[in-house]
Amino acid sequence: MYSRIIGTGSYLPKKIVTNKDLEKFVDTNDEWIVSRSGIKQRHMAGDDEVTSDLAQKAAQEAIEQAGLNNSEIDLIIVATTTPDMVFPSTACIVQSKLKIPSCPAFDVQAVCSGFVYALNIADLFIKSGQAKNVLIVGAEIYSRILDWTDRTTCVLFGDGAGAVVLSRSDSPGILKTSIHADGALHKHLCVPGWVRGGEVVGSPMVQMDGGIVFKFAVKVFEETALELLNDSGKTVEDLDWFIPHQANIRIMESTAKKLKLPLEKLIATVDHHGNTSAASIPLAFDEAVRDGRLKKGDLMLLAGVGGGFTWGGALLEF
Ligand code: UT7
Numbered sequence: 001m002y003s004r005i006i007g008t009g010s011y012l013p014k015k016i017v018t019n020k021d022l023e024k025f026v027d028t029n030d031e032w033i034v035s036r037s038g039i040k041q042r043h044m045a046g047d048d049e050v051t052s053d054l055a056q057k058a059a060q061e062a063i064e065q066a067g068l069n070n071s072e073i074d075l076i077i078v079a080t081t082t083p084d085m086v087f088p089s090t091a092c093i094v095q096s097k098l099k100i101p102s103c104p105a106f107d108v109q110a111v112c113s114g115f116v117y118a119l120n121i122a123d124l125f126i127k128s129g130q131a132k133n134v135l136i137v138g139a140e141i142y143s144r145i146l147d148w149t150d151r152t153t154c155v156l157f158g159d160g161a162g163a164v165v166l167s168r169s170d171s172p173g174i175l176k177t178s179i180h181a182d183g184a185l186h187k188h189l190c191v192p193g194w195v196r197g198g199e200v201v202g203s204p205m206v207q208m209d210g211g212i213v214f215k216f217a218v219k220v221f222e223e224t225a226l227e228l229l230n231d232s233g234k235t236v237e238d239l240d241w242f243i244p245h246q247a248n249i250r251i252m253e254s255t256a257k258k259l260k261l262p263l264e265k266l267i268a269t270v271d272h273h274g275n276t277s278a279a280s281i282p283l284a285f286d287e288a289v290r291d292g293r294l295k296k297g298d299l300m301l302l303a304g305v306g307g308g309f310t311w312g313g314a315l316l317e318f
Contacts, residue, residue, distance in 0.1 A: 002173030003126040003134075005318065007068070007165040009061025010286040011054050012043040012273055019155070028151045038249025042158025042274035045141045050084045052093040054161035055139035058282070059098060062163035068133060070098050073165070075131040076105035077122055079114025079138045079278035081307070082145060083107060086195065094137065104131075111189070112245050112306025113179070114138055114278030115162075119302070119314050120177040122166045137163040138278035145191055147205035156247070157206070158274030162282025172317045175232045178224060179312030188212045189307040213309075214251060220311040221255040224303050228315040236261055240298035241288070245305055246270035246280035255303075267293070277306065294318050 018041045019030035033039055045054065055078055063070055078091040085093075091105035110117040115138040122134040139161035146154040166174075193204035221244055229235060236259050244252050246269055256266050269284040276283060281302055288294045296318060303313035 001127055002169045002171060003123045003166045004169040004171070004173040005164045005316070006167045007062040007064070007066025008163065008282065008286040008289045009058045009065060010160070010162040010283045011057035011061070012160045012283070013045045013049060013054065015044045015046060016041050017044050022155055026148065026151050026154060028155050033155050036250070037156055038268070038270050039156065039274045040271045043160055044143045045159040049141070051080055051082050051139045051141050052084050052090050052097060054141070054159065055090060055094045055137040055163070056097040058139065058161035058163040059094060059135055059137050062165050063135065066165040066167070068165065070100050072133050073100050073135045074103045075122065075125055075134040076100065076103065077108055077118040077134065077136050079108045079110065079118045079136070080140055081109060081111050081114065081277055082141045090139065110306065110310040111308060112247065112275070112277045112280065113304035113308070113310035113312055114306070115281045116177070116302055116304040116312040116314055117179050117310065119166065119174070120179050120312065123174045123177055126166065126168050132168045134166045135163065136166060136282070137161060138280070138282050140277045140279045142206070142277060145204060145206055150205070152210060153206045153208050156275050158276050160273050160276040160279045160283055162279045162286050164282055164285065174314055174316045176228050177312070177314040178227055179310070180220070181308045181310045183308060185216070185309040186307070189309065214248065216309060217247065217251045217305045218254045218258065220305050221251070221303050222258045224311060224313040225255070225259055225301055228301060228313055232315050234299065234315065238299055239265060239301055241265055241267055241294060241300040242303070243267045243281055243284050243288070243300060244303045246273070246284055247275045
């Protein structure tokens with residue numbers, strides 16, 4: 001028994017903030033942001049939008065593309081670092097907004113690796129016979145946890161949501177998934193604040209040692225790719241597409257170079273939505289499905305890395 005992605009969807013908030021817009025209130029410039037990260041613009045949620053709103057829109061598109069009714073979803077996993085509330089989970093709120101009848105629903109907190117963690121979990125649920133149609137959503141509103149006076153972080157992130165429906169199938173499908181974490185590195189990328197007695201203690205804003213994260217990301221993207229390919233008896237040459245977490249074009253291109261993967265096989269969308277954390281892989285996936293690049297039967301590698309540090313990936317046939 002396999003699990004296969006049978007539908008994808010995405011949603012980006014209407015408001016676009018360009019690098020030129022940022023120049024007006026951040027000590028930065030378009031040339032620096034583009035040359036260091038490849039990012040040209042990001043989307044920003046409206047004051048009246050919460051993460052579950054973004055998730056709902058992406059999810060509804062994915063369910064429709066899958067040709068399913070909402071009532072046929074039997075597990076909901078939302079990967080997010082920016083939930084609507086402390087509790088309940090954003091997945092439960094999405095369930096209510098989509099009017100999906102009683103089924104398990106929970107959030108996964110693995111920061112920018114959240115989507116590949118959720119895919120790994122959903123694959124196991126399907127292979128164990130506990131679920132048939134799983135809705136997986138990566139959704140984030142990072143604009144609310146950015147310190148807009150910290151130019152080393154605020155220019156890099158954006159808001160958005162991406163979703164897939166993963167379903168039971170007789171043919172592949174997901175060939176292999178892998179997830180990892182090294183909590184010893186948690187201080188290098190974190191939002192170190194928490195709530196105590198109605199007050200936020202510590203900083204509720206993103207803090208990042210960019211250089212350390214950059215080097216770590218290139219290292220584990222390569223390791224994850226080789227682990228998944230070797231375990232599946234495949235080679236880099238067999239790959240049709242590489243869809244990594246969209247944080248920085250230089251990280252993606254350095255990884256492709258190390259793997260000797262032609263850049264034409266790299267799906268990169270970071271230029272127009274920035275780093276959307278757990279949403280970035282399904283956003284890029286959906287864009288490439290809708291513009292016709294991803295075809296049925298294509299072999300693709302997904303890879304994520306983020307706070308924790310966490311990392312992992314999936315090798316799959318579309
Ligand atoms: O999603 C999870 C993972 N996150 C990532 O993957 C991010 C990983 N890291 C990166 O993408 C890169 O390290 C950054 C884009 C964050 C930074 O690029 P860099 O090439 O490592 O630049 P840097 O941090 O070494 O900074 C170079 C210079 C510094 O000035 P000095 O000290 O050389 O005078 C910074 O102060 O650039 C300066 N700088 C800026 N200048 C204009 C830092 N941020 C900015 C800015 N605008 N926004």
